[in-house]
Amino acid sequence: MPKPYPEEFRQDVVRVxxxxxxxxxxxxxxxxxxxxxxxx
Structure with a gap:
C-alpha cells in the first residue's frame, strides 16, 4: 500500500x-x- 501524501502537500494540491x-x-x-x- 502506498504511503499517504503529507498533509501540507495535500493542502497545496487542493488549493491549486x-x-x-x-x-x-x-x-x-x-x-x-x-x-x-x-x-x-
Whole structure:
C-alpha cells in the first residue's frame, strides 16, 4: 500500500486545484503535482 501524501502537500494540491485559472483542468493540476486526477 502506498504511503499517504503529507498533509501540507495535500493542502497545496487542493488549493491549486480549487483556484485554477480558466481553461486549466484538474487533470493538468494533477499532472503538475505528479498525482492521478482521481486523487483530487
Amino acid at each position: 486545484a480549487r483556484n485554477r485559472g480558466p481553461g486549466v483542468t484538474v487533470e493538468q493540476v494533477a499532472a503538475d503535482f505528479g498525482v492521478h486526477a482521481m486523487t483530487l
